[in-house]
Amino acid sequence: MTPRLDGLAALEGRGELGYSPPVRYYLETFGCQMNVHDSDRMEEVLHAHGWQNTPTPDEAELVIFNTCSVREKAEQKLRSEVGKLAPLKAARPALVIVVAGCVAQQEGERLLKQIRHLDLVIGPDNIPELPKLVTSQLGGSPKTARTEFDLVETHFLASSPQGGKTPVSAMVTTMKGCDERCSFCVVPYTRGPERYRPVDEIIADIARWVEAGSREVLLLGQTVDSYRDSSLPSPNTGDPDESQFPFLLKRIAKEIPTLARLRYTSPHPRHATPSLARTHAELDVLAHHVHLPVQSGSDRILKRMIRRYTREEFVERARRLLAARPDMTMSTDIIVGFPGETDDDFEATLSLVREVGFTALFGFKYSPRPHTPAKKLADDVPEVVKAERLARLFAVIEEQGATHLQSLVGTSQEVLVEGASKMSRAEMGLRRVQGRTVRNEIVHIEVPREAHVEGQLLNVDVVRANKHSLEGQIERENLARFRRASQSESPRRALPIFAS
Numbered sequence: 001m002t003p004r005l006d007g008l009a010a011l012e013g014r015g016e017l018g019y020s021p022p023v024r025y026y027l028e029t030f031g032c033q034m035n036v037h038d039s040d041r042m043e044e045v046l047h048a049h050g051w052q053n054t055p056t057p058d059e060a061e062l063v064i065f066n067t068c069s070v071r072e073k074a075e076q077k078l079r080s081e082v083g084k085l086a087p088l089k090a091a092r093p094a095l096v097i098v099v100a101g102c103v104a105q106q107e108g109e110r111l112l113k114q115i116r117h118l119d120l121v122i123g124p125d126n127i128p129e130l131p132k133l134v135t136s137q138l139g140g141s142p143k144t145a146r147t148e149f150d151l152v153e154t155h156f157l158a159s160s161p162q163g164g165k166t167p168v169s170a171m172v173t174t175m176k177g178c179d180e181r182c183s184f185c186v187v188p189y190t191r192g193p194e195r196y197r198p199v200d201e202i203i204a205d206i207a208r209w210v211e212a213g214s215r216e217v218l219l220l221g222q223t224v225d226s227y228r229d230s231s232l233p234s235p236n237t238g239d240p241d242e243s244q245f246p247f248l249l250k251r252i253a254k255e256i257p258t259l260a261r262l263r264y265t266s267p268h269p270r271h272a273t274p275s276l277a278r279t280h281a282e283l284d285v286l287a288h289h290v291h292l293p294v295q296s297g298s299d300r301i302l303k304r305m306i307r308r309y310t311r312e313e314f315v316e317r318a319r320r321l322l323a324a325r326p327d328m329t330m331s332t333d334i335i336v337g338f339p340g341e342t343d344d345d346f347e348a349t350l351s352l353v354r355e356v357g358f359t360a361l362f363g364f365k366y367s368p369r370p371h372t373p374a375k376k377l378a379d380d381v382p383e384v385v386k387a388e389r390l391a392r393l394f395a396v397i398e399e400q401g402a403t404h405l406q407s408l409v410g411t412s413q414e415v416l417v418e419g420a421s422k423m424s425r426a427e428m429g430l431r432r433v434q435g436r437t438v439r440n441e442i443v444h445i446e447v448p449r450e451a452h453v454e455g456q457l458l459n460v461d462v463v464r465a466n467k468h469s470l471e472g473q474i475e476r477e478n479l480a481r482f483r484r485a486s487q488s489e490s491p492r493r494a495l496p497i498f499a500s
């Protein structure tokens, strides 16, 4: 099927479109890594049809908002951003405005009624149909909402790395949807039930990225560690929470040996089983870091959240993972002010943050979401109390994070360089780049201006800790080699990797 070529070419041929092809689009992304990933796939689908992106809506024929609805604030922001386009649409009625992603899935047709200048609403599973649907809009079709889950014929859009734009760290989807029923969470509604991508497709996607120059892969899934694929061995442990995720990690490590680092997000604590911890100890390619969302440290609240673990169970699972590597760190997500959360419940959360020793966290004030079981509960923690709890939570994690960063000063770290830092010191023949350690700390490093270090693993001495990052220097011995190499080699060629 070539929807664009048939439909659009016909309209172009008859001169019925109010613009000159190719279609120029403006795309704005809100929300999580899954949305960033979906936006990348959307761009690939549009580029495959010869469409081009523009930096602002002003010169675009097509504006797409890829949206998030996990918290009310994100949804409000989207509504206000789309609202701002009303004058542009009034001036150029042929402009096609699209809302994609989770708000689209959640609201469907309703959104077309609520936002008058909106033309198209498209859910996360309908991305491949985007060019066809936009083409119809450009040809004057009525406003449309398309929000069907691909339950019968599930598909995952394969990545197609664009020349010159390969990220050092590439995102690869392993599953979509969520079968948990956490009472606060809209995701099962906006992303549908769990569907798993076949392991061979995942491996092929990773191989494509690595071939194109990526060094790290971040596996994505709403509950990434619930992964299943019939071609992998059965876990056979009798533990109902055991998944085949560890086997997936092992297959990737074995079949893509040149991959420098492998991360995943976000696991559900339920599947953080002993075999996952053992896999962390076994596989050198796995990052020494896990983001394990806990949400609350109070058993009473965990139960009301339908998280399906107790505080004690979480601590046991977290400790097991942390013990897999001597330098392993952990971050988490926490919701404050869930309905019925008392001061004591919140104190339990603070004590859990200390007990586990998280080095970073994302904290959120509870916000009621449509279609969620918790929406029926009174949102009874006052806004000021939520704000105060969040501030106290942040104070605790800031201190733990700072202590952790400080403990790294004076150590040597292997840093995977991701790209340029904002501040450069060109006048001294140096520029600043930034990368990440095997855990996840951001490190800023000064390197000779002519050295091409993006995508390389560098051994770096940590000389200072900032509030949320580290300052590093290339080890002196390597710097000398660097200088010699840059003098003798063409500056365009990547310099050798100095780490083992």
Ligand code: 5AD
Residues within 6 Å of the ligand: 070, 071, 184, 185, 186, 293, 295, 333, 334, 335, 364, 365, 366, 367, 368, 369
């Ligand atoms: N209110 C506040 N935070 C929420 N999250 C999910 N749903 C809500 C909600 N209704 C947070 C959780 C989750 C993260 C992605 O967003 O902490 O892990």
